[in-house]
Amino acid sequence: MFDVTQLVAGYGQSTVLKGIDLSVGEAEIVAVMGRNGMGKTTLFKTLIGLLPANEGRIALQGAELTRLPSFRRVREGVAYVPQGRMIFPALTVEENIRTGFRTRALSTPIPEEIYAVFPVLFDMRRRRGGDLSGGQQQQLAIARALVTNPRVLLLDEPTEGIQPSIIKDIARSLLEIRKLRNLAIVVSEQVLSFTMEIADRLIVIDKGRFVHEDRRENANVATISRYLSV
Numbered sequence: 183m184f185d186v187t188q189l190v191a192g193y194g195q196s197t198v199l200k201g202i203d204l205s206v207g208e209a210e211i212v213a214v215m216g217r218n219g220m221g222k223t224t225l226f227k228t229l230i231g232l233l234p235a236n237e238g239r240i241a242l243q244g245a246e247l248t249r250l251p252s253f254r255r256v257r258e259g260v261a262y263v264p265q266g267r268m269i270f271p272a273l274t275v276e277e278n279i280r281t282g283f284r285t286r287a288l289s290t291p292i293p294e295e296i297y298a299v300f301p302v303l304f305d306m307r308r309r310r311g312g313d314l315s316g317g318q319q320q321q322l323a324i325a326r327a328l329v330t331n332p333r334v335l336l337l338d339e340p341t342e343g344i345q346p347s348i349i350k351d352i353a354r355s356l357l358e359i360r361k362l363r364n365l366a367i368v369v370s371e372q373v374l375s376f377t378m379e380i381a382d383r384l385i386v387i388d389k390g391r392f393v394h395e396d397r398r399e400n401a402n403v404a405t406i407s408r409y410l411s412v
């Protein structure tokens with residue numbers, strides 16, 4: 183459903199992604215795992231259009247996205263939660279979620295489903311985004327991405343700097359959303375316990391190439407761990 187072929191991208195003269203192939207099925211959760219600097223964020227930025235693809239193709243349900251600007255990709259059904267969340271600290275939780283609405287009036291209520299999946303955001307809806315904990319901000323960033331009604335959600339290192347109990351909440355929420363929305367998720371991570379809980383497939387990225395892939399049921403945890411440690 184979401185198909186990436188021979189993607190090459192980088193910064194100026196430096197090529198980071200050296201030919202990435204990725205095919206994500208409907209409602210499938212795929213984890214892209216790799217150490218710092220291996221190209222995870224570069225991949226996500228290229229998928230959402232913050233970086234141009236030098237070569238290759240990106241398509242969603244057969245529609246070519248490769249040359250579209252980011253806002254058009256969002257309209258086509260791709261949503262992106264950047265590493266470090268990037269919520270608006272001075273806006274309330276509710277206002278932050280509304281920034282994900284495209285043309286709907288500001289009075290449009292937040293869909294109930296969002297608060298059902300992230301009850302903490304309901305409790306905090308009038309608080310400023312900047313007052314939330316890291317884990318709550320991550321949930322807020324995911325909620326904001328979901329109101330664009332994506333077909334595929336791109337999450338860049340959602341557990342980074344988040345305490346274990348909230349990591350479990352986030353895992354539970356993502357599985358719930360996948361089921362409710364029939365949503366595909368591509369998530370980059372370094373935390374194997376998290377991806378073993380949510381992912382159908384685990385892929386290892388090393389120096390801009392996919393070097394290993396397993397289905398979760400028969401994941402070679404030792405091999406993946408070896409790639410994740412220095």
Ligand SMILES: Nc1ncnc2c1ncn2[C@@H]1O[C@H](COP(=O)(O)OP(=O)(O)OP(=O)(O)O)[C@@H](O)[C@H]1O
Binds near residue numbers: 193224225
């Ligand atoms: N804006 C930039 N300009 C030049 N090089 C960059 C830029 N951003 C990242 N790089 C380089 O690209 C490579 C891949 O970085 P990237 O941020 O994609 O890694 P990552 O897997 O997301 O790492 P992390 O786990 O630390 O977030 C690294 O060598 C990095 O130094």
Ligand SMILES: [Mg+2]
Binds near residue numbers: 222265338339
């Ligand atoms: Mg990164």
